[in-house]
Amino acid sequence: xxxxxxxxxxxxVRVDTVSDPEIINPRDAIIxxxxxxxxxxxxxxxxxxxxxxxxxxxxxxxxxxxxxxTGSASDLKKGQRVVVPFTISCGGCxxxxxxxxxxxxxxNPAEKQDMSATLYGQPMAALFGYSHLTGGYSGxxxxxxxxxxxxxxxxxxxxxxxDDQVLFLSDILPTGWMAAENADIQPDDTVAVWxxxxxxxxxIQSAIVMGASRVIAIDHYPNRLALAKQLGAEIIDxxxxxxxxxxxxxxxxxxxxxxxxxVGMESHGFAIDNMFDxxxxxxxxxxxRASALKQAILAVRFGGKVSxxxxxxxxxxxxxxxxxxxxxxxxxxxxxxxxxxxxxxLEKIEDGTLDTTFLISHRLPLEQAAEGYKNFxxxxxxxxxxxxxxxxxx
Amino acid sequence: MSQNSKIxxxxxxxxxxxxxxxxxxxxxxxxxxxxxxxxxxxTKRQPEGxxxxxxxxxxxxxxxAELFAFWSDFSNLPQFMENVEAIExxxxxxxxxxxxxxxxxxVAVKTxxxxxxxxxxxxxRSVEDSEIETSGEVRFEDAPGERGTRVSLVMAYDPPAxxxxxxxxxxxxxxxxxxxxxxxKRFKMLMETGEIATSARTRDETRAAKQxxx
Numbered sequence: 001x002x003x004x005x006x007x008x009x010x011x012x013v014r015v016d017t018v019s020d021p022e023i024i025n026p027r028d029a030i031i032x033x034x035x036x037x038x039x040x041x042x043x044x045x046x047x048x049x050x051x052x053x054x055x056x057x058x059x060x061x062x063x064x065x066x067x068x069x070t071g072s073a074s075d076l077k078k079g080q081r082v083v084v085p086f087t088i089s090c091g092g093c094x095x096x097x098x099x100x101x102x103x104x105x106x107x108n109p110a111e112k113q114d115m116s117a118t119l120y121g122q123p124m125a126a127l128f129g130y131s132h133l134t135g136g137y138s139g140x141x142x143x144x145x146x147x148x149x150x151x152x153x154x155x156x157x158x159x160x161x162x163d164d165q166v167l168f169l170s171d172i173l174p175t176g177w178m179a180a181e182n183a184d185i186q187p188d189d190t191v192a193v194w195x196x197x198x199x200x201x202x203x204i205q206s207a208i209v210m211g212a213s214r215v216i217a218i219d220h221y222p223n224r225l226a227l228a229k230q231l232g233a234e235i236i237d238x239x240x241x242x243x244x245x246x247x248x249x250x251x252x253x254x255x256x257x258x259x260x261x262x263v264g265m266e267s268h269g270f271a272i273d274n275m276f277d278x279x280x281x282x283x284x285x286x287x288x289r290a291s292a293l294k295q296a297i298l299a300v301r302f303g304g305k306v307s308x309x310x311x312x313x314x315x316x317x318x319x320x321x322x323x324x325x326x327x328x329x330x331x332x333x334x335x336x337x338x339x340x341x342x343x344x345x346l347e348k349i350e351d352g353t354l355d356t357t358f359l360i361s362h363r364l365p366l367e368q369a370a371e372g373y374k375n376f377x378x379x380x381x382x383x384x385x386x387x388x389x390x391x392x393x394x
Numbered sequence: 395m396s397q398n399s400k401i402x403x404x405x406x407x408x409x410x411x412x413x414x415x416x417x418x419x420x421x422x423x424x425x426x427x428x429x430x431x432x433x434x435x436x437t438k439r440q441p442e443g444x445x446x447x448x449x450x451x452x453x454x455x456x457x458x459a460e461l462f463a464f465w466s467d468f469s470n471l472p473q474f475m476e477n478v479e480a481i482e483x484x485x486x487x488x489x490x491x492x493x494x495x496x497x498x499x500x501v502a503v504k505t506x507x508x509x510x511x512x513x514x515x516x517x518x519r520s521v522e523d524s525e526i527e528t529s530g531e532v533r534f535e536d537a538p539g540e541r542g543t544r545v546s547l548v549m550a551y552d553p554p555a556x557x558x559x560x561x562x563x564x565x566x567x568x569x570x571x572x573x574x575x576x577x578x579k580r581f582k583m584l585m586e587t588g589e590i591a592t593s594a595r596t597r598d599e600t601r602a603a604k605q606x607x608x
Binding site: 018019020021022024025026027058073090091092093094097105106107108109110111112113114126135136137138146148149 | 572583592600
């Protein structure tokens, strides 16, 4: 038996004793987890706005650790230190072969594919520790995890790099990187990023590395804005400033070239349409709150680029469809194709191009995971990123 | 009452078979029953023909010959057909499919090969002493570029038993169309990845283990 963070309902997660994972398929491996993080998207589960989560589900999709057991077709070796991508991908299907790993045809069990196929037209791939729409795989906020397709996903990391430096290869670093890539950044571009959570911060850093001329970060938490500034971004506090006016002025009346929505479906905002959306989300009418994205679509210039790493799941109302069409925008989103980026980003961590530890605010033993969730949600200014360590003394 | 439930279970089994064998006959319909548009018959709002049909296509990133060879040996099929316990080939060319039915029962479906064309199509139909009347067809076509093979399965079954059977099967969450779709996905997984995806954490939690332990 092992200890693991399990979901029991809205605002109710607990560290429970559950059965140890086992090798089931030939390509599986079992990882003994040394570090695992709480993700902003875990808060969507905590807030109860993602369907298909069942009581007792083990959460967590950002994790790394030591290989302790391997199936007959795994190419990992016991004792190797690996970071595990949050996307589960077979490596052999149509989508994986095009490096569209987060659209893998084969990782979501056949009997779990129907719900997302109904929602989106085709089924979703599997993710660790999320909804049963994405497979219902046990996650990594635990002492051990079963990792399917272990010959495709996990990346072996060198011993001289600390857990804290490489853990975010599992999700938020490649997610921020792909967000910047999806913004198709050109040398003279001004890029505006909504949300200075971990993904927003990594998107800012990536945009700068990719050569954006200016990056403008938008949030309302002073501490998070300070982290953005430290990376080299200019900042706007949306509680102090009219964001659209400010961006028009900063871009000399053109509008910004690219926008990145790193906020997602639980956007804060005082606009009247957002208030309606909050109410509908609460009463289960399932509207995504998208005020950041709506603002971004108005702020971006004609012919500009819209990148959406923020998580959305359903529908939204009062969509600025006219602006989207009339302005000729390019819109790109999607879950991250983590396996496509891990190798190149590991190199950028090793050679110092990317700093991956500046945003970590708290390190807790796994046993304190529930407090971690509560504080990460309620004290967003100070709690910027939480890492759980199963081996740490309580 | 007990007589009725026995019949119900039997019909459930019938449908299971329909679903499980469901791997079968849709391109032929697409080709043969082509009408005003090019869509497969089983996607019509009102399909032609007397028999109920289920059908589905998947694209599998493997060569046509490899998939055809795997399917040609019917004893391979229970690896991905969840409700089929075993398929035994008789000396007379008749295959016996043992289909799991509710309440621990099994139904025997006996089929013969109706037609077979190397690397293209395998069709089968039930013989006279089969417990259910059914037919199926699986067709293999090259997909564009390097996408592999488009595998299309259509199967038909006798509607009187089918209609009632479907109702019973629905009760047991084993609607043939759903079963066929899931089985075909499992076939794709097995061919492309060498295994069938499960999100179980322990071996006792897999669907196969749960079925076995009742």
